[in-house]
Amino acid sequence: MLRTRVTAEYGFDVPIVLAPMGFIATPPLVAAVSGAGGLGLIGASPAPPAAFAEMIRLTRSLTPAPFGAGFLVVDTAMGPSTVDEHIAIVTEERLPVVVFHWELPPRAWVDELHRGGTRVWLQAGSVERAREAVALGADAVICQGAEAGGHNRSTTSLLALLPAMVDAIRPTPVIAAGGIADGRTLAAALLLGAGAASLGTRFIASPEANAHAEYKRRIAAAGSGATVFTHLFGPEWPDARIRVLRNRVVDEWRGRDEKTPPQPEPASCIGTTRLGGAEYRMPKFSALLPTPETSGDFDEMCLPAGESVALTSAVTPAAEIVRALADEAESLLRTVATGRSATPTSPD
Ligand SMILES: Cc1cc2nc3c(=O)[nH]c(=O)nc-3n(C[C@H](O)[C@H](O)[C@H](O)COP(=O)(O)O)c2cc1C
DSSP, rough: OOHHHHHHHHTTTEEEEEEOTTTTTHHHHHHHHHOOOOOBEEETTOOOHHHHHHHHHHHHOOOOOOEEEEEEEOOTTEEEESOOHHHHHHHHOSEEEEEEEEEEHHHHHHHHHHHTOOEEEEESSSHHHHHHHHTTTTTTEEOOOOTOOOEEOOOOOOOHHHHHHHHHHHTEEEEEEEOOOOOHHHHHHTTTTSSSSSSSSSHSSSTTTSSOHHHHHHHOOTTTTTEEEEEOSSSSSTTTOOOEEOOOOHOOOHTTTSSSSOOOOOOEEEEEETTTTEEEEEEETOOOOOOTTOEEOOGGGBBBBOOOGOOOOOOHHHHHHHHHHHHHHHHHHHHHHHHHHOOOOOOO
């Protein structure tokens, strides 16, 4: 079994974390990852508190294994993505761990979560932000490399950022995110000092992910060079940098995508989906991700994904992904360890 300090402290079996992807990391995927020995995190944002509480209930009905949740800290066009009531639900439900991403959360939330026995992880894209996270009381920091899919502020690849962050905030544990999708990349992250790896893109390509089949198909078909950073998407959350799959709209707007463009006149609609239980007509440049309930033009949609698409070529059950990555990484790390400890042989 591939164990690390983080798996021992948090009581899961293998150092694989499901990134708390909004819309995508819903109970079936969270339960599949936790049930296979990883740590599933519910993508809580943008769900309102009651819907978040229901996701916890549903996940518990699917697995006895521990799981956590992840929140975005940002003021969107629809209001703040996380509110006090979300935090109260976490402590009432005694979730073992939550992750915050984008802005730093208020100290009052960190303190309340700690008082309730929940540990707090913050995702950071720079050493400076990781230090701020530790000063705020983070129990661990997720190091988000520039390779990572979705909303991403990092300017540095994981290979350089991860060891620098590990050194800067030691002994706080660091979890690696970005570019990890097979046993080799997981083993590399552990060798660079990570206590676990947080994977998003690889798990979108699983039957349990709440993503539209066409989105999964495009991720599995994509190779290196298929993702770029853009600020194009976001009447709902404007001007934020997202790593996405290239499609027609992304390629059309290259070089003119430093900000989310104004809505065209007359208004156009790129598809429909469901948001908060109601039908939602997706405006041009909508930042909402396609779920099974979405229909419309996928060449106009926001399809967040990381550079790890180059290592993702099939839609695979989440439990199989967890087991295959853990087994491959373990055997690679054993090879490295054996190589290191081998007695040098004399040339004659
Ligand atoms: C579709 C998608 C949605 C995401 N949503 C969130 C989110 O809601 N909260 C969060 O903390 N991170 C989110 N992330 C970023 C992940 O936490 C993580 O940094 C990233 O998935 C790691 O890179 P990878 O996708 O190449 O594995 C998202 C990533 C993707 C691809």
